[in-house]
Amino acid sequence: MKILKNIFQKSRSKEDGIFFNEIQTIIGFKPQSIIYYQKAFTHRSTNQMDLKGNPMNYERLEFLGDAMLSAVIAAHLYNKAPAGDEGYLTKMRSKIVSREHLNELGRDLNLIRFVESKVPTQHFGENIHGNIFEALVGAIFLDKGYDYCEKFIQKSVIIPYVDIAKLEGKVISYKSLLIEWCQKEKKSFFFDVFDDNGNDGQKYFGVKLSIDNKVIAKARATSKKKAEEKAAQRAYFAFQEKIDNK
Known part of the structure; x- marks a missing residue:
């Protein structure tokens, strides 16, 4: 000691x-x-x-x-x-x-x-x-x-x-919730992740989330995980009524 x-x-x-x-x-x-x-x-x-x-x-x-x-x-x-x-x-x-x-x-x-x-x-x-x-x-x-x-x-x-x-009623992962819904409803989904750097020197990632080959949501964040989660959250609100009533 x-x-x-x-x-x-x-x-x-x-x-x-x-x-x-x-x-x-x-x-x-x-x-x-x-x-x-x-x-x-x-x-x-x-x-x-x-x-x-x-x-x-x-x-x-x-x-x-x-x-x-x-x-x-x-x-x-x-x-x-x-x-x-x-x-x-x-x-x-x-x-x-x-x-x-x-x-x-x-x-x-x-x-x-x-x-x-x-x-x-x-x-x-x-x-x-x-x-x-x-x-x-x-x-x-x-x-x-x-x-x-x-x-x-x-x-x-x-x-x-x-x-x-x-x-x-709290959602801890919109991405997990959305993937679960897509799988249940037999919908295809894809997170297209790409570098999306600005002029401030900070590294960013952009995400386009497609469901059934249609871009549903876009997002930008300082990590791939955060960008995907943000895009999934936006997609969730687009489909909230259908997802919540699954």
Whole structure:
């Protein structure tokens, strides 16, 4: 433990207790070992290693936090939706722990302000917010155990965000929904992706979505995945009545 303390005691805010106090405010209880939380906000770009040569960053905690979120959310849904079958419960859990929602949780808590990195924060992808939220959950589990981890997830995720009735109507992937509808209705579909760069130096991708050989929607975004999702959303609204009544 002393070795880890030497590795992480770098910034003044962590040494003088500001980091400890802010983490305590976020999680709602006093951390037992602040080291787990410092690790939860250490980016791989710092290239920190322990004495055994193992990387010291948040990625393993992210994996652990993802598992804890899934377990706590699954237990909550099992108790609150007694009529839901396995498929229903799985779909509802996916909506709660979607990457979009986890990113929203991380942004709401402004967790990125704690990240120690050699990469400027403006260069991080959007998923950094959700990743460090998961890492924080993993840190709580290692520091305080399952009960405190569940308490934090209840306070920060379930109570403010989980409304089963609203979640039933929430679409987490327009692309998946549209493909499912096309397959059921025996319709052909094709996402034509191409470079669509402007004059601002930013790389963009354009998408033309065709259904039954007719272009239904177009979109442009900074990644192929985002462009496809945006085009699928526009196509969904074009066919919403038919899709919703399938």
